[in-house]
Amino acid sequence: MSEPLFVETVLVPVDGSDESVTAIEYAVEIAEKYDAAVHVVYVLGEELVRGIETDTVDREAVASEAEAFAEAASETAAGTGVEVTSSSAYGFSRTQKTRHPGSAVLDCAEEVDADFLVIPREPSTDGPGDVLERAAEYVLLYASQPVLST
Template identity: 60%
Template sequence: MSTPAPAEALEVDTVLVPVDGSDESVTAVEYAVAIADEYDASVYAVYVVGQDVVRAVEEGAVEADDVSSDSQSFMDDVAPIAAEHDVELRHSTAYGFSTTRKTQHPGSVVLDTADEVDADFLVVPREPMGEGGDVLAKAAEYVLLYASQPLLSV
């Protein structure tokens, strides 16, 4: 009887977590940091801006700088979670929708960002959240179906 080959160990250098400023996003960051800490990896958070906000920016009802400030404020709030575990936390902001690109939606933004930052693992908030309703819930459905990386849905 032959011995089965040992399973290849999972190597994780970057954990991607999409966020939207909600309490569920904070929980997702906590999980992402825990995984990064376990694998001596870093965390990359992408703040996904919802459809209502994107439209408001495009119509001039909301300033893009205000959206950027909200994103930065959220990241400042969760930075201590990563710092407590000595995990590097980087981030960016992305519009989850586009009025000019039909293929741009929250799920594609998450997967595109995962490719751009070479993420090895994804942590995706699954519950409906955010001011626009279900920005990251829509992303989670898509990411669960199409991600090539291992992922945790929280």
Template identity: 60%
Template sequence: MSIEVDTVLVPVDGTDASVTAAEYAFAVAERYGADAHALYVLGETVSRGIHAGEIDESELAAETEVFLADLAAAAPDGVHVDTSIAYGFSTTRKLQHPGSVILDAAEDVSADFLTIPREGLRGDSGDVLEKAAEYVLLYASQPVLSV
């Protein structure tokens, strides 16, 4: 049985572990002649800081865009990388969870394959992708590579 992959989604959060996951995602995309989509997921601490006015949203957006541009530039030739940013948590939507945000993004970009880090990433309460990995593994309808 062979699988067809057109788009590989990789959620990232600016850490080395998420860069490693992106490297795997790019390798899968290269192998299947697919595109990649890097989704920067903002954690709970950041979301609450923005909502409380403690974090400058435009400054954060600029830093995040630099990270995503550097990540896209590291992709192999022939792998097109799209990027986006999403809040992994909400101060107003009770059921918004990083895992559901990732799965919603996978549907939005028609991802056929997901690559996600599975370990704690920052060592604080904002470990957004650590909280999402198990959820994504349980509920994704696409194949998932957990690295």
């Protein structure tokens, strides 16, 4: 017989998509059930990272969008007793060949000591913010934590 699931931190990667909002809702519900916290990580895809590095994308606008998602998560958790923290991560690097949106998610999971992951599994839309469709399969294959793919 397996032991019961113990969850202290639920990690939910987001990328600015509508599917990210749904994933936040699931993460908050899971955290509430297990009396856990939620950590939201805003994952920046290749197009945004390249744009920031070449100054063709406004870094402050991207930071504002990431903050808006963190605030949305806090609003979703309001009244539940679930604590929400947030960060952001580059899901692409021109200097690290192994940097991938999925590896960024798993690195963050390790950093925040996440016990459970909720990741949107989006259709491929080739939008500048929609990077998690590339990360979902990687996370499902390599995560050591339980994963809910929405």
